[in-house]
Amino acid sequence: MRSHARIGFVLLLTPLVLWLGLLIVIPHIDMLLISLRERISFGVYETSTAQYQKALTEPLYLRTFWRTAVMSVLATGITLLIAFPVAYYIAKMAKGRLQQVLFMFCLIPFYVSELVRTFGWMILLRETGIVSNLLQWTGLADQPVEMLYNDAAMMVGLVYTSMLFMVVPLVTTLESLDDSVIEAGYDLGGGGFSVLREIIIPHAMPGIVSGCIVVFMLSLGNYLTPTMLGGKDSLWFTEMIYNQFIVRSNWELGAAFGFMLLVLSSVIVWGMLRLTGRTLQETMG
């Protein structure tokens, strides 16, 4: 019996170990080794920290690094602000069928690929696009308006792309909040704002934190949206990694960038958990 149980355990564990080992641990070790070497001449490499020094001293790389971090945090914040009322309406106000239908509406855009969704935004926002034409037709603008290729367009794309990943955890946590608790809050003389602050937000905190972590990670690692909507000033950190690896054939610097991004995202997630006073265990469990 015991040996059977052990075989079962091993069989169940194997996919996980293979997955983590082959796709995550081994490639990362290789990346780390690549990032720690420097090209001397044709096919000759030496171990050094030159790549990290370069990444940390060149103002351009640092600027892009911080820009990406700040913009991702901003995108996460905006997503939360938009998603919270939506999630609250779906979880608390809408009942029965309407609830399901609204939830489906949030889901439907994700049936098509990210590329198609981004192209959709391009069709809407471009100079000869729908919004521009509409503004001219209504007389609000007398010439074509360019709304694409700037940071605002990029932000719209980022928020739109990650909306669902904020709404789902929020709806789940808000649904578990008993309506009578909210009523009790009002009965005890609380106003709308104090009920929100004292009851609803504390209860939804696990959902908020896990939603924020997912959205932040998605924004930070997004390649398509910043490249397509962002235009000429929008250097995103993932784009720099792609450039180093593919365009410049400089794997060493690209690998160093990759590790910097890994450290950055870990630090910010850790900071977010510390700030909200939660542990990873609570958030995930």
Place this chain on the structure above:
Amino acid sequence: MTKIFMTTTCLAVLGLAQAASADTLRLLTWGGYAPDEVVEMFEEQTGHTVEVTKSNNEEMIAKLRATGGGGFDLAQPSQDRIMGPQMEFGIYKPIDVSKLNQDLFIPSMLKATMENTTVNGEVYGVPHVWGTSGLVMNTAEAGEVVKDYTDLCASDVAGKVSYRLKRPTLIGFAFAMGEDPFAAYGDEAKYAEIMGKVEAKLIECKANVKTYWGGGDELMNLVRSGEVTAAMAWDTGGWKLNEDNADITFVAPASGALGWIDTFVLPAKGQADDVAYEWINFVMQPEISARITAGAGNFTASAGADEFAEDALKAKYQASFPAEAVDNIKWYPPVPAGLESIEGEVLDRVQAAN
């Protein structure tokens, strides 16, 4: 545990081995260089199968580098991208030119490509498709202003121009500014100096640019919709747009169009060299080459294919390239390693500049 692992590994290896059986040609090429009809004709005639993967120069080299030259049996990088990567990463294997029907090639082009792709006395590439990059513009709106790359920075076309942030732009601007970057290929300090001037110009010019285009389709949309009136692009893009709007066409810039030749190379770990040679001999036949020209819009190094090319395309080519413009084409020499990192930093700084 070990047993399961071994079995899985064996199965995976078997699967991989099967995919690479000798009768399959895994071709790494550009969009349009292996049209479906040509692939079908080849498969019918020889019984081999062809798997086409579409890519571009940088991705081709990155893919081959990642596998040490494996995964593909025939690749088509530009001729200037063969010597450097070969010396650096050893991702190609020498081509046995005697296995090719050399009569099918335009002799001068074959000779030049072979010379440009020779490393340690071994030839690594033979020419296939060639073309130029220059200016694609709406001649009615920008024709008076834009005569050369640097004219893209003129205030008359502000907000209506686009180019790529890639090395052809750096080279083109350098020529238009009166420098000769190709002559400085051997002198890193001189090259860095030229690139410094180009960087300053491109940063100054940035406000004029609507967006830096990435893919051919993106640019076509920008020009077709009229949002962009002048751009730095490939000749075929201009000729394709010319079919929809007679005002839009390709113009060779005053400082000279930049000429490229895409080649055939054998990846170091290719497993179907004989099929690869068969494919090269097949597509270089004049009738087949003419079909590729009709599809991709670019001319090939096949001798005699001109006769089969469409008259419309020939007319466009002649309109864009008067005799003196042909002589003025600047052909890319092989890129020495090291220069690309200078260019990379310049491009990064231009993109990040405000």
